[in-house]
Amino acid sequence: MLMFSQLPAFSQEPASSDEVQKKLEQVEAQVKEDPGEVETVDADLSKALLKRFKAENPGAREHVLHMDSEAYRENNENPAVRLERVWVGEKATLLEILGLPRKGNKYSAVMRGDTLHLLGFRGVRKNLIAFDGVTELRDRRGGSALVLNPGETLYLLMEPVDDYHPFSLRHLNWNGLFSAYFEKIDPRFRERYDASYQAATSPETMKDFLVEFAQNDPDKRAPQVFMKLIQLMRAQQTFEGYYNAYLLIQDPRDANMASKLARTEEHKAMIEHMAVATLVDKSRLLDFDLKLDKSSTNTHEGSCWLACKYNFTAVRSVQGTLTVHANKKGAPIMLTHGKYKVNIASTLKLPRQGQRRSAWLGNFDGRDDEVVSNDYTVILKPPHYTATIPVSLGTMRVAFFERGSAGGYSASWATGDANVSISYKSMELQK
Numbered sequence: 549m550l551m552f553s554q555l556p557a558f559s560q561e562p563a564s565s566d567e568v569q570k571k572l573e574q575v576e577a578q579v580k581e582d583p584g585e586v587e588t589v590d591a592d593l594s595k596a597l598l599k600r601f602k603a604e605n606p607g608a609r610e611h612v613l614h615m616d617s618e619a620y621r622e623n624n625e626n627p628a629v630r631l632e633r634v635w636v637g638e639k640a641t642l643l644e645i646l647g648l649p650r651k652g653n654k655y656s657a658v659m660r661g662d663t664l665h666l667l668g669f670r671g672v673r674k675n676l677i678a679f680d681g682v683t684e685l686r687d688r689r690g691g692s693a694l695v696l697n698p699g700e701t702l703y704l705l706m707e708p709v710d711d712y713h714p715f716s717l718r719h720l721n722w723n724g725l726f727s728a729y730f731e732k733i734d735p736r737f738r739e740r741y742d743a744s745y746q747a748a749t750s751p752e753t754m755k756d757f758l759v760e761f762a763q764n765d766p767d768k769r770a771p772q773v774f775m776k777l778i779q780l781m782r783a784q785q786t787f788e789g790y791y792n793a794y795l796l797i798q799d800p801r802d803a804n805m806a807s808k809l810a811r812t813e814e815h816k817a818m819i820e821h822m823a824v825a826t827l828v829d830k831s832r833l834l835d836f837d838l839k840l841d842k843s844s845t846n847t848h849e850g851s852c853w854l855a856c857k858y859n860f861t862a863v864r865s866v867q868g869t870l871t872v873h874a875n876k877k878g879a880p881i882m883l884t885h886g887k888y889k890v891n892i893a894s895t896l897k898l899p900r901q902g903q904r905r906s907a908w909l910g911n912f913d914g915r916d917d918e919v920v921s922n923d924y925t926v927i928l929k930p931p932h933y934t935a936t937i938p939v940s941l942g943t944m945r946v947a948f949f950e951r952g953s954a955g956g957y958s959a960s961w962a963t964g965d966a967n968v969s970i971s972y973k974s975m976e977l978q979k
Contacts, residue, residue: 589684597680597703598642605637609711611735616648618731624650627657629696631730636711640677641666643704643717645729647696657729659694663720666706667728669713678705712736741766748773751780751792787811791818795825814979817886821977824881824888831972833883834890835875838939838970840868845946862947866896867940870970872926874933887929891973896920896942898966906956916960918944927978941968 602608611634619626628648635642647656661684666674681702685693696702709715714734721727741761748757754777762770774796781793782802787809794802803822810819824830845864872890874883902916920942926935944966949959 587686589686591683591700592680595703597678597705601635601637601640601642601705605635605639608635608637610635611711613733613735615730617729620648625652627729628698629657629729631733634711634733634735636709639708641674641706641709643706645696645702645704647698647700647702649698656696656698656700659696660719661692661694664704665718666709666715667718668709668715674707674709676704676706679703712740745769745773751777787815791822794822798826813885817977820881820883820885824975827880830975833875833879833881834972835873836970837871838868838968840866843867858951860947860949861945863943864946865940865943866966866968867938869936870924870939871934871936872928874928883928883933884930887927887978888975889978890926890928890975892924892926893971893973894922894924894939894941894968896944896966896968898944898946898962899964900960901963902958902960904956904958906958920944923973
């Protein structure tokens with residue numbers, strides 16, 4: 549792992565904690581309440597949306613889930629919502645969400661209605677069409693919040709989603725980052741699990757089953773499928789069969805059989821790859837060099853949302869050039885034959901302090917570090933095994949202050965230097 553612990557000191561930029569405090573004091577002195585900016589729209593409790601959905605989607609599949617959000621299960625101070633039922637039809641999807649008691653907050657959740665969406669199979673986004681059952685706070689300048697109280701039921705009408713595969717209910721959080729109320733909604737898991745097992749009759753379909761269900765295997769079918777896959781590969785009595793078997797279980801007998809059948813330059817590269825696959829710490833094969841570009845902090849005022857009186861933001865982007873090359877000093881294996889795709893990760897971390905006072909979201913005062921992660925891919929090939937790529941490590945919010953949004957104010961500011969780490973993830977042989 550390569551780590552730089554002293555990037556240019558964000559905490560010493562103009563957007564420091566002192567600057568944020570100064571902005572806070574100025575705005576508190578200037579802001580005047582304007583209750584006319586937000587319109588309260590009373591809840592429609594007639595369940596008209598449910599009736600409309602059923603009329604427009606005859607034969608829709610109903611899934612009874614009774615599933616609490618992952619965040620609420622981890623901490624009952626987080627948004628307290630339970631997904632009771634989901635209906636999936638040809639024209640739309642309907643979610644029934646129950647508000648639960650939430651520690652330290654009278655609201656179960658306050659949702660940004662304009663950012664709610666389903667994220668479906670292969671990243672397909674399905675947007676909100678309509679809702680009912682809860683009070684809406686509507687900002688005449690744009691944006692709205694759905695206020696869900698304990699015991700209330702919220703109905704969300706979304707664009708139709710593929711429910712054969714998992715999907716999630718996501719939103720843009722108050723901190724500007726996407727997060728999920730329900731990360732994995734998978735009502736047809738059992739159906740898909742059984743079908744994939746029945747189809748697992750060839751090496752390809754067996755691999756498909758293992759990739760998807762090895763970590764979630766209620767009937768313990770994965771070991772059986774795995775052993776059948778190994779047997780099929782060995783039964784081929786070919787270089788490729790023994791090579792693939794070795795990559796799965798690293799039995800030296802498979803490596804020996806593959807070596808005896810090696811004939812071509814491609815086979816030599818694959819033999820080298822078997823040695824690479826055996827290494828526990830493959831990062832020892834590589835070295836990283838990161839050169840950072842000069843950067844500066846940019847500030848912006850405005851962009852208010854939902855009763856916001858004032859917004860101040862300071863951001864800084866971190867970019868540079870990353871060189872990856874084979875370690876030629878002390879590496880356990882010297883790469884000479886194979887062409888490899890190397891996957892690398894970067895983590896950019898900025899220590900911050902955060903503060904929030906909000907009747908909707910609750911109060912907060914503590915660490916609010918910002919962490920941005922990214923993945924990169926390089927191709928290393930003989931004879932030099934070196935590659936250089938430009939990298940965008942992330943944009944950090946160095947300081948932030950907002951007054952009025954979410955029923956209070958929130959602020960955050962850097963308390964120290966940022967650091968970035970570059971680490972190895974994986975490498976694959978390329979043909």
